[in-house]
Structure formats: C-alpha cells, structure tokens
Amino acid sequence: MAEAPAYVILGRGRWAQxxxxxxxxxxxxxxxxxxSRQRSSETDASCMSRVAEAMKASKAGIAWxxxxxxxxxxxxxxxxxxxxxxxxxxxxxYGSAADTERLQALARARGRLIGVHFEYLVHGEVEKWKSxxxxxxxxxxxxxxxxxxxxxxxxxxxxxLGCHLFAIRxxxxxxxxxxxMQCAFERPDERLVWLEQxxxxxxxxxxxxxxxxxxxxxxKKVEAALDGAAFPFDLxxxxxxxxxxxxxxxxxxx
Numbered sequence: 001m002a003e004a005p006a007y008v009i010l011g012r013g014r015w016a017q018x019x020x021x022x023x024x025x026x027x028x029x030x031x032x033x034x035x036s037r038q039r040s041s042e043t044d045a046s047c048m049s050r051v052a053e054a055m056k057a058s059k060a061g062i063a064w065x066x067x068x069x070x071x072x073x074x075x076x077x078x079x080x081x082x083x084x085x086x087x088x089x090x091x092x093x094y095g096s097a098a099d100t101e102r103l104q105a106l107a108r109a110r111g112r113l114i115g116v117h118f119e120y121l122v123h124g125e126v127e128k129w130k131s132x133x134x135x136x137x138x139x140x141x142x143x144x145x146x147x148x149x150x151x152x153x154x155x156x157x158x159x160x161l162g163c164h165l166f167a168i169r170x171x172x173x174x175x176x177x178x179x180x181m182q183c184a185f186e187r188p189d190e191r192l193v194w195l196e197q198x199x200x201x202x203x204x205x206x207x208x209x210x211x212x213x214x215x216x217x218x219x220k221k222v223e224a225a226l227d228g229a230a231f232p233f234d235l236x237x238x239x240x241x242x243x244x245x246x247x248x249x250x251x252x253x254x
Contacts (some may be wrong), residue, residue, distance in 0.1 A: 167237075169193075
C-alpha cells in the first residue's frame, strides 16, 4: 500500500468520539460524518445515495461505522461499497443471512473489504489459543464479560458483550463445548475466558491484560488486508458468531 488510507467516521456518539481520538493518535487522516442515519423523509435508495456521495466527498478509503447496530447498518455498508470504500462495522452483527450474502457479494464485486470490529481477536493471547488449541475438540469454553458502567446502547448484555466471547470461541476453538457464559453491566469489571479439559482449567486469558492497543492492532490488520494479507473477520464470520450466540440464548432461561 503506497499510502495509508484515510478514514471517515460515521456517527456522533461516544464511540465515534473515541475512535476519532484513536485514529488521530495513529496520525491517520480523518473525516467525520454525523448525519448518516436515514431521515424520516428518505427512501432507502435516497438515503444510500446521500450517504455514498458524502463518503465520496470525504476522500477517505475506509468507512468506520461508529453507530449502534440495527437495520441502518446494512444501508450504510452498501452506501460505503457503492462509494468505493472499505468498511469496518461495529459488533454485534444483526444482519440476516441474506443481508450477509448480498453485501459480501457486493464487496467481492467491488474489490472491497468489510470487517466487523471484534477487537479482542487480535489480542496476543487469543491468537496463541488459535495456534495451540484450534479447533478445540474435547475442550470446554467459558467466559465472563462484566462492565462496571451502565449500558449506553440498550442492547442485551449477552449481545453487546457476549458477542466478544462468542467471537473468541469461533476464532480459536469453534469445536469446544460451552460450559459457561455470563455477561452484565453494572458489575465489577471482569473480562475472562478459559478452557477446561478433563474437569480442570487448562488455560485462561484475562482480557484486560495486553489489550491496551487492540483497536490499533485491529486497524493494522485491516490495512494489511488491503495489501493482500488474510482477514478472517468479515460478515460471514460475524454471522457465524451471531448464529452461535442466538442458539445459546435459546438454551438459557429468559
């Protein structure tokens, strides 16, 4: 890649503001777009046209969608692809199988990348798990993801926080059995995953440790993929995570 790509951040909330700080800290060229949601007077087509034109005008190469999950995300992804940009969407992925297939096909046709921001998958210890334990047959996987602060998005904790845990399992040990998954806001901070075998814990990762630059490392992986490096965290991966999470929710009490 001759020159590092510029970014356009879509969104205006706390996460968009954080990402602007992170990208600025990496000396990236940044544009922002706060009016990206579909207006009440707009059709899907007119919304996509407006957003695509604004992204083209930004001169960016990558659109980072710092908006809460929902149906509008599919529109934004399509608008970015139509504008010729690569796309990073935030987790969790709520798109349907049909949405996923359609958008991935469009990305392939346009020669563009779609990534979903599962930042803990570039954590060094998680990558070691993939090297040491993949696919995880005969292992049991557990995880806790507790945040001391209140929820800001109104999403179920198992979706918003649990998708990180399910993404780690899908990436490193997809054949493992789930022994425990707990997620909550307003509980003492804990971000822990572990593996069991034969009734004993054989490995664990405290996700607080070594995660100081995982957003930046995820960004580097995206940019490396633009030069041809492997990038597994696309919409197909995100859909598999969502399917596993939804299957788990069906098995647990409401």
